[in-house]
Amino acid sequence: MSIRHFDELTKKALHSWEKRGTVVVLEEAQKITFNAMCKMLMSLEEPNELEMLRKDVAQVFQAMLAFPINLPWTTFHKGLKARKRIENTLAKIINERRRVIEYSNEHDLLQFLLSGEQSSDGPLLPSLTNKQIHDNILTLIIAGQETTANAITWMVKYLDENQDVQETLRDEQLKIKETSRASSLTVDDLNKMSYASKVVKESLRMASIVPWFPRVALEDCELEDFKIRKGWIINIDAKAMHLDPSVYQDPTRFHPPRFHELSKPYSFLAFGTGVRTCLGMNLAKYMMLAFLHRLITTYRWESMDSDLTLEKRALFSRLKSGCPVRVVRCQTSSTN
Numbered sequence: 001m002s003i004r005h006f007d008e009l010t011k012k013a014l015h016s017w018e019k020r021g022t023v024v025v026l027e028e029a030q031k032i033t034f035n036a037m038c039k040m041l042m043s044l045e046e047p048n049e050l051e052m053l054r055k056d057v058a059q060v061f062q063a064m065l066a067f068p069i070n071l072p073w074t075t076f077h078k079g080l081k082a083r084k085r086i087e088n089t090l091a092k093i094i095n096e097r098r099r100v101i102e103y104s105n106e107h108d109l110l111q112f113l114l115s116g117e118q119s120s121d122g123p124l125l126p127s128l129t130n131k132q133i134h135d136n137i138l139t140l141i142i143a144g145q146e147t148t149a150n151a152i153t154w155m156v157k158y159l160d161e162n163q164d165v166q167e168t169l170r171d172e173q174l175k176i177k178e179t180s181r182a183s184s185l186t187v188d189d190l191n192k193m194s195y196a197s198k199v200v201k202e203s204l205r206m207a208s209i210v211p212w213f214p215r216v217a218l219e220d221c222e223l224e225d226f227k228i229r230k231g232w233i234i235n236i237d238a239k240a241m242h243l244d245p246s247v248y249q250d251p252t253r254f255h256p257p258r259f260h261e262l263s264k265p266y267s268f269l270a271f272g273t274g275v276r277t278c279l280g281m282n283l284a285k286y287m288m289l290a291f292l293h294r295l296i297t298t299y300r301w302e303s304m305d306s307d308l309t310l311e312k313r314a315l316f317s318r319l320k321s322g323c324p325v326r327v328v329r330c331q332t333s334s335t336n
């Protein structure tokens, strides 16, 4: 994904915050990440179409945890209907692109999936049906949007609670802003964000957005004194690992400098590990860094969160309130 595009979306969204005064961070982050991903995947930018699709994806997402009873008033039923509408919208987009594929020079995943079939050196990819392309696109949206939006929200919350970290971060980011030549962030700028990268990592550790993930034992084995039988389902408890005092000293303290030192192997599981490591790991980190840069160089904020509980019916670790904040523009800032 072009960092420039994500940065532009963030700047535009943040620009509107000043007038509103109070915003719910999760809702804002959901919109920005959704729009960025739709652009990256299929160059979709039409605002009404994006908004309709976003609402349908949210409905599908809710239905994933619902009891599977297909009656008109159930969340499950509404999810199935939303999925049908998504299928229709994506089919329209895919068919249209197939029609103009030879002349189109979009740099998105859809173009890659379709033109791979037509390479002059022979097929790079097997021919994919509309359904396979649709499933790939929807999987990436579902895996990438909510996770990243929640990660951004937790990061904003932790920084509000840790003003000393916020000030160190602001110093770093203002320096980068002063020296950056382009009006939009570049990969070079992101690579200079040494302290911010640790803020991102520490937020992911503390929040454990994907708190656990399941595996199936392929053969009988023994782990320490535990005997595990072939076929058992084992949950990897990333959250317990991230908060284990024998792994991380003072684990409930938000302390980014802890990552100056190399972590123990397999101790940081925010993006999983091994062959199933998150496919969007670098993209997610870049989105978080770019958001952080714009937020901290534009605003100071204060959390208005009176409800600190977690959403119970959610796939990912998420604040029920979505983290409402009151923002005040920094005196030297500009989102342009």
Ligand code: HEM
Residues within 6 Å of the ligand: 139, 140, 141, 143, 144, 145, 147, 148, 151, 209, 210, 213, 214, 269, 270, 271, 272, 273, 275, 276, 277, 278, 279, 280, 281, 283, 284
């Ligand atoms: C902060 C944001 C994110 C977090 C915390 C996160 C976390 C994870 C975790 C823990 C896994 C491994 C699950 C397992 O081992 O069973 C995973 C897998 C995956 N993630 Fe992410 N993810 C994030 C962002 C993204 C983004 C932006 C994308 C896509 C653009 C993405 C696409 C995927 C995919 C496709 C997989 C499955 C990989 C496979 O099974 O081979 N993720 N993610």
